[in-house]
Amino acid sequence: MFRPLDLMARHWPMFKKRRGLLVVRMDGIGDMVLFRRALDHYADVFGVDQSDITVLGCNSWSKISDVVFAGYRVISIDEHAYSRRPFYRFKVSLWVRSLAPEIAVCDSYMRRALMADSLVWMSGAPKQIVSVPYVSERTRSEFNYYISGADNIIDTGPYPTHEVVRHFRFISAVAGRTIDVQPPVIQWRDDKPPVEDGAPYVVMNTGSNEPGRRWPLSGFAGLARRFLDDGYRVIFSGQAGERTDDGVVETLTGEDGIIDLTGKTSLPVLLDLMNHAALVVSNDTGPAHLSIALGTPTVVIVGGGHFGSFVPYPEGVAPDTARFVFQEMECYHCFWRCHRRANKFQLFPCIGAINEDRVWSVCKELTDQSAP
16 A cells, blocks of 8 residues: 555655765664664775764654764654554655665664665665565565665575674675674763662663563562662663553552652663663563663563574673573464463463572672672
């Protein structure tokens, strides 16, 4: 249904002189973090000034882009509206065409059909370079349609190659030489978090986009009590709508040292909190990657949906401050299409199989390691 409008946008008259590089990143916060360090090689490899690189990103991480992508031009769109509303899509597509880039690239492997590839295609850039995406039978025709305009389609490896490795394979292929893989790192401001001075604190990031990937809040509550006994304060974070715990966290909020900021922090403030934390314990979600890239000791609770593609990080990518806790099962790599659940709200068995004692032992390892 989008193709007629996409064709109109793609062939809309454009008389502007082409210049610079367009990098299309229609993905989530975590994916952005995993890509960020590879971007710093683009100016040299593509032979453009950094100021001539435009990153086309998503509204979901636009509030932190001015700091995380300092020195680059970053423009954000509503990725959900782009995939659903034809006239919003047409408006964005015309605007992308008006950018008139000389080169347009997209190197995401796990990407949605009708999103990033269509934006690269509609840019009309004389040189278009993309990576081979993960393709299912359902998405094959759409990917093939938009990728057909690419000059170079780079294979970054079979599933489940980790995304950071893929990003560096991509830029290495463009460069014609090996560029060593680097662990994720982002720069962030040093603003004081919105908590009073006092004992060091641990952040419990209890949310996730999908209910089944949220480790039970009773587990987070159990960890909180153990941290209190060890002299730490505990901050609960996440979005208010993600909490379905029947008051598990609320029973703790009256105790000294418990700070419930669920639903009360913006994304920049969440980074401030994690940047000054003694430890972050998180589900497999975007803030976990942000915390790792900040260099904060971080424990991530991991399921098996696409194990190894995003988490856990492989050797050479994982910093010493990151740990990943998981319980391997024979049904790993289900792409979160679990046959063991009665409905989409039930906990994934691979998440539920991770017990509190295992997570606590890893947390203790990191806090003991980082203690002064």
